[in-house]
Structure formats: C-alpha cells, structure tokens
Amino acid sequence: xxxxxxxxxxxxxxxxxxxxxxxxxxxxxxxxxxxxxxxxxxxxxxxxxxxxxxxxxxxxxxxxxxxxxxxxxxxxxxxxxxxxxxxxxxxxxxxxxxxxxxxxxxxxxxxxxxxxxxxxxxxxxxxxxxxxxxxxxxxxxxxxxxxxxxxxxxxxxxxxxx
Amino acid sequence: xxxxxxxxxxxxxxxxxxxxxxxxxxxxxxxxxxxxxxxxxxxxxxxxxxxxxxxxxxxxxxxxxxxxxxxxxxxxxxxxxxxxxxxxxxxxxxxxxxxxxxxxxxxxxxxxxxxxxxxxxxxxxxxxxxxxxxxxxxxxxxxxxxxxxxxxxxxxxxxxxxxxxxxxxxxxxxxxxxxxxxxxxxxxxxxxxxxxxxxxxxxxx
Numbered sequence: 317x318x319x320x321x322x323x324x325x326x327x328x329x330x331x332x333x334x335x336x337x338x339x340x341x342x343x344x345x346x347x348x349x350x351x352x353x354x355x356x357x358x359x360x361x362x363x364x365x366x367x368x369x370x371x372x373x374x375x376x377x378x379x380x381x382x383x384x385x386x387x388x389x390x391x392x393x394x395x396x397x398x399x400x401x402x403x404x405x406x407x408x409x410x411x412x413x414x415x416x417x418x419x420x421x422x423x424x425x426x427x428x429x430x431x432x433x434x435x436x437x438x439x440x441x442x443x444x445x446x447x448x449x450x451x452x453x454x455x456x457x458x459x460x461x462x463x464x465x466x467x468x469x470x471x472x473x474x475x476x477x478x
Numbered sequence: 479x480x481x482x483x484x485x486x487x488x489x490x491x492x493x494x495x496x497x498x499x500x501x502x503x504x505x506x507x508x509x510x511x512x513x514x515x516x517x518x519x520x521x522x523x524x525x526x527x528x529x530x531x532x533x534x535x536x537x538x539x540x541x542x543x544x545x546x547x548x549x550x551x552x553x554x555x556x557x558x559x560x561x562x563x564x565x566x567x568x569x570x571x572x573x574x575x576x577x578x579x580x581x582x583x584x585x586x587x588x589x590x591x592x593x594x595x596x597x598x599x600x601x602x603x604x605x606x607x608x609x610x611x612x613x614x615x616x617x618x619x620x621x622x623x624x625x626x627x628x629x630x631x632x633x634x635x636x637x638x639x640x641x642x643x644x645x646x647x648x649x650x651x652x653x654x655x656x657x658x659x660x661x662x663x664x665x666x667x668x669x670x671x672x673x674x675x676x677x678x679x680x681x682x683x
Contacts, residue, residue, distance in 0.1 A: 326533075326539075326628070326632070326635065327639070341538065341539035341540045341626070341628050342533065342539030342540050342626035342627060342628020342629045342631075342632075343628065343629060343632070344625075344626075344628065344629030344630060344631070344632030344633060345629075345632045345633060345636055346632050346636070365632070365635070365636050365639050366636060366639060380639060411629065413545070413547075413623050413625065413629055413630055413632070413633050414545070414547040414621040414622075414623055414633060415621055416549065416618065416619075416621055425636050452623070453625055453629070454625040454626035454628065454629025454630070455629070456539075456540055456626065471542055471624075471625055471626060
C-alpha cells in the first residue's frame with residue numbers, strides 16, 4: 317500500500333487522488349459513504365451523522381447530514397477530476413449500538429441514516445455496489461484508492477472486504 | 479425554541495457543574511454502599527467539548543469502552559450515558575465479582591453487574607437532579623454495549639448533533655484503595671427539555 321492515509325472525522329469528508337487511503341474510525345450509528353472512480357482512482361469518503369439537514373436548525377456543517385454530505389462529496393470528487401458516470405459507491409455503518417424494548421425513533425437513527433443515504437445515492441444515479449450496514453457493533457473502514465476495496469474492521473465481529 | 483449548549487452563559491454552566499458535583503457525590507456514596515468499601519471521589523470536571531475532542535479524551539475512536547445508556551422521561555425527556563474505560567469496567571466488576579478477576583472484557587454476568595452499577599449510579603444522579611429542580615424525572619432500564627469509543631459515542635453525539643456541535647460531559651473519578659475507576663456522564667436533554675431544566679434551576683428567564 318502506497319500513499320498517504322487520510323483520516324476523516326465524524327461529520328467530516330475528504331477526497332484524494334491516487335495513491336492513498338481514506339479511513340474513518342469507530343463508525344456507530346453514523347454511515348461512512350465512499351465514492352470511487354475506477355479509472356482515475358479518485359476516492360472520496362464522508363462520515364455522516366444524521367439523515368437530513370432539512371429538519372435541523374443548526375445545519376451549517378454540510379458533512380454532518382446524508383443529503384448535503386453526499387452532494388458535497390460528489391462535488392469535491394468531480395472537482396479533482398473524477399468522471400460522474402464512472403462513480404460507484406460503497407457504504408458501511410448505521411448500527412444500532414443500544415437496544416431498548418420500546419420502539420424509539422432516536423434509537424433507530426442508524427437505520428434511518430442508511431435509508432436516507434441509499435435514497436440520495438439513487439436520486440443522484442450513483443450505483444451502490446456494496447454495503448455492510450446494520451447490526452449492533454462499531455466499524456472502522458478503509459478505502460484503498462488502488463483497488464477501490466473497502467476494508468471493514470470490528471471488535472469481535474471480524475474483518476471483511478467489500 | 480430550544481437552547482443549545484453553545485448558548486450557555488458562565489452562570490448556567492456553573493449550575494450544571496454543581497449538579498454534576500452533587501449527583502456524582504451521591505453516585506459515589508451509592509457505589510460505596512453497594513461494594514461495602516470506602517470510595518474517594520475527586521471533584522468532577524464538567525466540560526463542554528466539540529464532538530471530535532470527546533473520543534480523543536478516551537484515547538481515540540477505536541479504543542474499546544463500556545457504555546451504559548438510559549432513556550429519561552417525565553417532566554423532562556432525554557438520555558443519559560455512563561461511559562467507562564474498558565479498564566475501569568473490569569476494575570469495577572472485579573470489586574464486586576471475584577469470578578471476573580483477570581478477564582480482559584467483563585463476561586455476561588460481569589456485564590449484567592455493570593448494568594446494575596450503572597443503574598444505581600445514574601439513579602442517584604437523577605434523584606439529586608430531581609431533588610434540586612423539583613422536576614419529576616424517571617430513567618429506563620439500562621442497555622449496555624462494549625465497543626469502539628467512536629461507535630458508542632456516536633449515540634449521544636447524534637442526539638446532541640440535532641441541536642449543535644458540542645456536548646456537555648461530566649467526568650468523575652472514583653477511587654477504592656489503589657483501584658481507580660474513571661467514568662463519564664453525559665446528560666442529553668431533548669431539545670425543549672434543556673430549557674425546562676435551566677428554568678427550574680432558576681438560571682433561565
């Protein structure tokens with residue numbers, strides 16, 4: 317693996333040209349969204365927290381929300397030379413870390429984040445080619461610009477590549 | 479209209495600190511009774527931090543921690559999270575359950591003991607809050623998870639995230655002899671409840 321490893325924090329996003337790796341650590345109910353152009357190997361990663369910027373008063377941080385975060389990520393990968401029609405996406409996260417017997421909207425935030433993410437990708441006609449979402453455990457993800465492979469690491473639930 | 483953490487003035491922060499102090503004091507007393515040993519407690523630190531600073535405080539987003547989570551209902555609604563470093567969680571289980579001695583991660587019985595400890599600590603914290611404010615506040619049955627700190631913290635942070643980019647946290651250290659237990663309380667009132675809370679404490683018009 318060559319190139320730099322760039323960390324993306326919570327409610328944050330970043331894009332890189334090949335070579336390099338994008339990573340975000342400890343995804344819980346948040347969703348990690350990657351965009352990848354297999355020809356230029358331009359890669360982008362966003363770590364969103366909430367489904368929609370429209371229902372929130374304080375919405376100045378675009379990377380915090382699925383709707384504005386994906387739009388910003390798309391704009392940023394295109395800006396550094398990715399081709400709109402070649403872009404593919406992979407997503408991971410959206411877990412429910414704590415379970416309660418009563419159905420509570422706040423606890424289902426992971427599920428809602430994943431649903432919103434898929435809807436937005438579909439609206440933008442970006443194919444979602446792989447996902448590792450749901451469950452009740454945290455994930456660290458790494459996107460390798462060399463191959464577009466997304467590595468997923470967990471505590472007690474193994475590692476996998478998608 | 480709700481009030482967000484960023485908008486608090488120094489007097490309001492002082493009052494919240496004092497509540498943290500009293501609540502943690504009662505929690506320490508409850509813990510001492512439960513394990514029948516003397517517990518020392520430092521003055522809790524109350525801090526308002528940005529999201530990204532919180533995980534760093536625990537050693538980074540990938541460090542395993544133990545989180546115990548409750549819903550709060552009654553005159554105010556919201557959540558409470560009691561967070562322990564993994565080391566503190568094993569120290570705690572070892573204090574009350576010798577069968578857990580030497581385990582790296584608490585076993586099933588150890589985890590259920592931790593839930594109970596979390597229950598007692600949060601219960602005493604909430605009852606002091608209730609006594610100080612005159613508000614009727616109840617807490618749910620706890621739910622426990624041991625995982626990466628970033629993943630565990632995403633739960634309270636997302637809830638705070640609906641109103642701002644900062645969290646209010648109370649850091650408490652308990653000591654029993656040489657055993658040190660470091661815990662963090664997050665009190666997360668839902669948007670309108672924060673205002674009710676501050677009003678009932680007399681620090682908001």
